Amino acid sequence: MKKAIALSILALCTLSLRAQNDPVLLNVCGTDVTAAEFMSVYKKNNKDQGNDPKAIDNYLDLFTVFKMKVKEAEQMMLDTSTAFKNELAGYRRQLAQPYLTDKDVNDQLVREAYDRMKQDVRAMHILVKCEENALPRDTQLAWQRAIIAQTLLNGKPATKLIDEFEKQLKSGVAATEIATKVTPLVRPLRDLDKRYKGKPAPFADVAKAISDDPSAKDNGGDLGYFTSMQMVYPFESAAYNGKIGEVSMPVRTRYGYHLVKVMDKRPAQGEVHVAHIMVKAPNGMPAEDSIKAKQKIDELYGKLKAGGNFEELAKQFSDDKPSGAKGGELPWFGRYKMPAEFEEASFALAKDGDYSTAIRTRYGWHIIKRLERRGIPEYEAVRNDLKSKVTRDSRSQKGRESLIARIKKENNFKEMKNGASFPALEEFFTVIDTSIYKGVWTPDEKVKAMNKPMFELAGRTYTQADFVKYVESHQARRPKTNDIPTIVSAHYKQFVEDEAVIYEESQLDKKYPEFRALMQEYRDGILLFDLMDRKVWSKAVKDSTGLKAFYEANKSKYKWDERADATVYSAANDSVANAAREMIKKKKSEKEILEALNKTSQLNLQVESKMFSKGENEIVDKNWKKGTTANVSKDKKVVFAVVNKIVPPTTKTLQEAKGLVTADYQNQLEKEWVEGLKKKCPVTVNKEALEKLKNQ
Numbered sequence: 001m002k003k004a005i006a007l008s009i010l011a012l013c014t015l016s017l018r019a020q021n022d023p024v025l026l027n028v029c030g031t032d033v034t035a036a037e038f039m040s041v042y043k044k045n046n047k048d049q050g051n052d053p054k055a056i057d058n059y060l061d062l063f064t065v066f067k068m069k070v071k072e073a074e075q076m077m078l079d080t081s082t083a084f085k086n087e088l089a090g091y092r093r094q095l096a097q098p099y100l101t102d103k104d105v106n107d108q109l110v111r112e113a114y115d116r117m118k119q120d121v122r123a124m125h126i127l128v129k130c131e132e133n134a135l136p137r138d139t140q141l142a143w144q145r146a147i148i149a150q151t152l153l154n155g156k157p158a159t160k161l162i163d164e165f166e167k168q169l170k171s172g173v174a175a176t177e178i179a180t181k182v183t184p185l186v187r188p189l190r191d192l193d194k195r196y197k198g199k200p201a202p203f204a205d206v207a208k209a210i211s212d213d214p215s216a217k218d219n220g221g222d223l224g225y226f227t228s229m230q231m232v233y234p235f236e237s238a239a240y241n242g243k244i245g246e247v248s249m250p251v252r253t254r255y256g257y258h259l260v261k262v263m264d265k266r267p268a269q270g271e272v273h274v275a276h277i278m279v280k281a282p283n284g285m286p287a288e289d290s291i292k293a294k295q296k297i298d299e300l301y302g303k304l305k306a307g308g309n310f311e312e313l314a315k316q317f318s319d320d321k322p323s324g325a326k327g328g329e330l331p332w333f334g335r336y337k338m339p340a341e342f343e344e345a346s347f348a349l350a351k352d353g354d355y356s357t358a359i360r361t362r363y364g365w366h367i368i369k370r371l372e373r374r375g376i377p378e379y380e381a382v383r384n385d386l387k388s389k390v391t392r393d394s395r396s397q398k399g400r401e402s403l404i405a406r407i408k409k410e411n412n413f414k415e416m417k418n419g420a421s422f423p424a425l426e427e428f429f430t431v432i433d434t435s436i437y438k439g440v441w442t443p444d445e446k447v448k449a450m451n452k453p454m455f456e457l458a459g460r461t462y463t464q465a466d467f468v469k470y471v472e473s474h475q476a477r478r479p480k481t482n483d484i485p486t487i488v489s490a491h492y493k494q495f496v497e498d499e500a501v502i503y504e505e506s507q508l509d510k511k512y513p514e515f516r517a518l519m520q521e522y523r524d525g526i527l528l529f530d531l532m533d534r535k536v537w538s539k540a541v542k543d544s545t546g547l548k549a550f551y552e553a554n555k556s557k558y559k560w561d562e563r564a565d566a567t568v569y570s571a572a573n574d575s576v577a578n579a580a581r582e583m584i585k586k587k588k589s590e591k592e593i594l595e596a597l598n599k600t601s602q603l604n605l606q607v608e609s610k611m612f613s614k615g616e617n618e619i620v621d622k623n624w625k626k627g628t629t630a631n632v633s634k635d636k637k638v639v640f641a642v643v644n645k646i647v648p649p650t651t652k653t654l655q656e657a658k659g660l661v662t663a664d665y666q667n668q669l670e671k672e673w674v675e676g677l678k679k680k681c682p683v684t685v686n687k688e689a690l691e692k693l694k695n696q
Contacts, residue, residue, distance in 0.1 A: 023689040026060070028067040029681040035689050038063060053694040060690070066528070068677045073527035084526060091522045096505050097391065099515060102402030109395050110386045114379050116228035116240050120335070122264040123239045124203050124221040129212040130256035133478045141168060146250040146257040148189055149210055153247050153259070155200035158193045162186065203247070203261050212256065221261075227268060229386070230336060233395040235260065254394075269335050272346050273372040275328035277313055278320040281364035296602035297358045297365035303603075304355060310369050316570075316635055317603060319364065328369065334376070342366060400501075407500040411458035424452040424464055425492055429485045432471070436487060439475035443468050455496060458503055462495075470495045535673050540666040550665045551654045557664075558657035560613075565644040566620050567609040570637045571597075576604045577631050577638040584628070584642060611647070 025035040042059050049055040078084055126149055130142035144165045151158040169182045188209040192201050204220025207213075211221055228236065235258055238251045242262040250257040277300055281293035300313055311327030318324035335343065339361040349356065349370035356368040376382075390396055407413075416424055427450065435441045450464035471491050479487050509516040540547060551558070567590070571577035576597055583593045590607050597605045612620045619641045623629040629641045654661060 024686055025689045026064065026683060026685045028064055028683050029071040031067070031071065033067065035693055039693060051694060051696050056694055064683055065674055068681045069531055070524050070527055071681065072677060073531040076531070078527055078530050079523070084530065087526055088523055092519060095515065095518055095522070096508055099508050099512060100403060100501055100505060101396060101399035102406065105402045106387070106390060106396065106399040109390050109398065110383060113228045113386050113390060114382065116236070117376055118268050119240070120225040120227050120266050120268055121239045121262060122225045123223055124207065124261045124263060125213070125223060126207045126211045126216070126221055126259040127213040127255060128257045132254050133476060136481050136483070137172060141165070142257055143250060144168065145185065145210070146259060149206055150247060150250065150259055152192050152196065152201040152206055153203060155196070155198060157198050158189070162189050162193060165189070222263070225266070227335060229389050229393065233393060268376050269347055270373060270375040271332045271334045271377070272370065273332045274330055274346050275310065275314060275369045275371055276320065276323065276330060277310070277318045277328055277367045278363070279365045280319040281360070283362055292602050293365060297367065299601055299603050301358055301367055304367065310355060312636060316637060329371065339363070342368065346370065403504070404497050404500050407504050408457070411503065413455065413457050413500070415455045416453050424454045425488065427464070428467070428488045432484055432488055436475055436484070437479060437482060439477040441472065441475055443472060457500060462499060467492065467495055536666050536670045540662055540669055547662065547665050548654060550668065551657070551661045554664065555651055558652040558660060560650050560652055562614070562649050563647045564612045564620050564624060565647060566612050566641050567607060567644070568617055568619060568639065568641045570606045570639050572601070572604045572637065574631065574638055577640060580605060581628070581640070617641070
């Protein structure tokens with residue numbers, strides 16, 4: 001929270017934008033601040049004020065104090081610490097991300113994602129696992145297995161393909177391992193081939209027999225309906241681009257190869273607005289409590305069927321208190337946002353006003369009432385959310401590829417090739433050995449001395465020596481291939497791309513004024529946070545002696561108002577209320593009363609026992625004295641309270657008031673600190689320039 005506050009104060013500082021004839025408005029601790037710099041900050045934080053003279057004067061005071069604090073942080077050399085540099089570098093990486101992709105390509109991907117949101121797709125799939133960094137042989141075998149599955153689905157003979165697959169498997173496996181490594185993969189394929197004899201095999205049968213998706217054993221590979229951004233991008237594209245009833249070619253994702261069969265496409269289900277009554281019954285609750293929860297939800301459903309008011313029952317009995325206070329109303333939601341059972345029941349309601357039977361989720365029991373239903377939101381309403389998702393998704397790689405192409409073009413990228421030959425790269429085919437398979441390749445002195453130019457970018461020449469360092473620090477423990485030239489070429493491609501992006505990132509401050517200003521804000525904000533933490537926040541928390549002394553000097557400010565120690569009973573009717581009263585007279589405990597009166601219905605009696613402040617409960621408020629109140633009809637229930645005693649105003653202990661005391665102590669520390677800063681930091685204001693700003 002404190003860091004968020006500090007970063008929000010960042011707005012107090014932006015990059016100085018000194019222009020010709022831009023007068024100095026003030027000097028803080030020896031540093032000039034121009035009128036343009038101040039007004040840039042002022043307008044950013046006072047959009048509704050205009051050039052109101054009073055607002056400008058007030059803001060000038062805040063701005064001046066902020067500048068004093070930043071200056072003090074610099075004088076304490078907080079900006080030279082490793083922690084500061086690392087944190088600022090981390091923020092820079094985050095802020096740079098939107099600039100290090102092709103915006104047009106990303107915008108197209110966002111639009112594509114939205115257009116796909118208009119349709120739900122139901123698909124089945126068969127997964128043949130294949131790791132992203134699998135060796136070529138393993139990749140080929142996975143591909144062959146997927147092709148055999150596709151052949152069986154298409155009703156074509158697969159015997160020869162299975163024979164070849166088995167032969168390839170055995171060539172890399174010891175005879176003693178055939179039973180465990182070959183037979184389990186081959187036997188299901190042969191069984192399917194024999195069973196269907198050239199006729200199309202049902203997709204579910206093939207999925208259950210060979211799919212590496214564990215859920216296929218139960219669902220036959222049926223994934224149900226899904227929408228945009230819920231599956232990995234290549235799989236999503238295969239499903240949205242596929243025709244109903246057709247089986248795709250093997251689709252490669254990070255999980256392996258998929259065969260995708262589109263079963264149905266339907267208009268998106270849109271969003272639904274519902275209310276619910278909830279009875280808590282989390283997984284793992286005691287059996288006795290679970291039975292009571294089911295009894296309670298069944299009773300509530302019975303009341304609804306008998307004509308009870310949904311909103312009133314939600315207010316009285318729902319265990320979801322925030323929604324219950326609003327008659328059970330929940331925010332709008334779309335598909336795949338809520339627990340599956342809750343969602344299915346909500347979208348299954350045929351019309352506004354319909355309500356469900358009791359539905360169980362991992363949170364408990366729900367009765368759901370449909371309030372409204374609508375289509376998917378307009379593009380502008382979800383664009384930012386989709387943009388954020390696309391940035392985190394694998395599809396964002398398309399934007400990166402486009403960006404790199406642009407960087408190369410703008411910065412005269414040139415490789416030192418001789419026609420198709422690339423001698424500077426090809427030399428590495430022989431000097432890099434098989435130790436790179438395990439990620440432990442170490443260049444010898446001869447390799448480190450290699451220094452032929454490999455490419456140029458933005459006037460800089462990148463040499464073999466640069467590439468050696470890159471390979472040494474970017475080795476994968478399990479490369480995708482054991483072919484050295486392929487490994488070297490892949491490293492080189494990544495080296496070029498990484499250097500292009502690094503160069504572009506280094507130019508952001510020059511190319512984009514808004515990025516430069518943001519970086520300045522984050523820099524000063526981090527400094528301010530660190531300084532405030534040292535001078536105020538942590539100091540107040542750690543200084544127990546000072547905190548106690550501050551409390552003792554100001555404890556009259558920290559008082560409890562008069563309170564009532566009371567218990568409020570809410571009964572279903574007069575009979576239950578009177579029975580509760582009789583048990584109270586007999587000194588029965590709350591637990592005993594509840595167990596006795598709620599045997600036949602969990603809705604008979606609810607009890608709330610606490611120390612009430614005035615304004616918390618109207619029954620207690622109206623009878624602010626020791627004793628038992630009369631029965632009052634409220635929300636179709638009979639309510640009375642037992643006031644055990646009235647507690648007079650008392651001073652809170654330090655522990656009871658610690659949060660407030662600490663905050664006030666921090667404010668005092670900051671006030672004293674700022675007064676000290678003002679004494680040692682000279683400030684001069686250009687009155688003429690200030691008046692000119694006010695009159696603009």
